[in-house]
Amino acid sequence: MDRTKLCKDRRRLLRLVYDKPMRITIDEKISFVCKIRDLSLKGAFVVMGEENRLEKDDIFSFEILLHEGESSFNICGKGQVVRKADNGYGVSFLEMEVEDFGRLRRLLSLNVADAERVVKDFEKIID
Numbered sequence: 001m002d003r004t005k006l007c008k009d010r011r012r013l014l015r016l017v018y019d020k021p022m023r024i025t026i027d028e029k030i031s032f033v034c035k036i037r038d039l040s041l042k043g044a045f046v047v048m049g050e051e052n053r054l055e056k057d058d059i060f061s062f063e064i065l066l067h068e069g070e071s072s073f074n075i076c077g078k079g080q081v082v083r084k085a086d087n088g089y090g091v092s093f094l095e096m097e098v099e100d101f102g103r104l105r106r107l108l109s110l111n112v113a114d115a116e117r118v119v120k121d122f123e124k125i126i127d
Contacts, residue, residue: 015040016111022046023063036064037088041104047088054081054089075100
């Protein structure tokens with residue numbers, strides 16, 4: 001993975017270009033896998049096939065699939081669609097266990113050129 005490849009835009013938090021799958025489950029009934037395009041401490045942008053549609057404000061459970069077959073290392077939580085675009089969805093992370101958030105923070109820190117920025121972003125979130 002290219003450690004310097006970051007999305008530079010108007011967002012306040014650092015975003016990592018990230019190409020891993022995320023499982024989305026709605027109401028514990030509908031489940032499908034989409035692809036993460038970029039990732040931050042507070043959310044992600046995901047792309048999915050035509051057959052899987054979300055609407056703005058949909059709330060869902062998610063699992064970022066870090067290691068195939070090793071679910072104990074995945075990052076889980078609750079998310080919400082905050083933006084719908086032609087090519088995907090902006091999702092915000094609403095809830096996450098402390099261990100999952102720690103894995104997310106570590107994942108970002110290890111894969112960006114400016115790990116100090118991840119620490120600063122973390123401080124913004126907990127203030």
